[in-house]
Amino acid sequence: MWTHGGLLAYFGPGSQATQEELDSAKKVADELLETKEFELEKDSILRICYREPNAFSGGSVQFETSNQKIKVNVDIIRGSSELPTLNTLVSCLSAFAPDRFYDDRKHVLMSQKKR
Numbered sequence: 001m002w003t004h005g006g007l008l009a010y011f012g013p014g015s016q017a018t019q020e021e022l023d024s025a026k027k028v029a030d031e032l033l034e035t036k037e038f039e040l041e042k043d044s045i046l047r048i049c050y051r052e053p054n055a056f057s058g059g060s061v062q063f064e065t066s067n068q069k070i071k072v073n074v075d076i077i078r079g080s081s082e083l084p085t086l087n088t089l090v091s092c093l094s095a096f097a098p099d100r101f102y103d104d105r106k107h108v109l110m111s112q113k114k115r
Helices: 006-010 019-035 083-096
Strands: 047-051 061-063 069-074 101-103
Touching: 019 083, 047 083, 061 083, 083 101
Parallel strands: 047 101
Antiparallel strands: 047 061, 061 069
């Protein structure tokens, strides 16, 4: 399962996350776990679609399983001071499921996306 411990494992040794980013990630993870609205077995996730925020609108991350889609809106726009935290999230999802993490606009794996 994607749990608090699982999330924080990606922020462990070798992470370049600041203490503020770590605190923010922990807070988000705590909130998600409290609501129990976001609990998926890793093997049940077929696809993770990431829509990068731009100058005019926020983005999203959508987790797709065989029987549901869970969309998490990312209310950050390009240039936001919270962009480093979003970049860390993208890195974590790339490490978590590189074979299922897609750019929603270009329809390619994030690992194959040209930067």
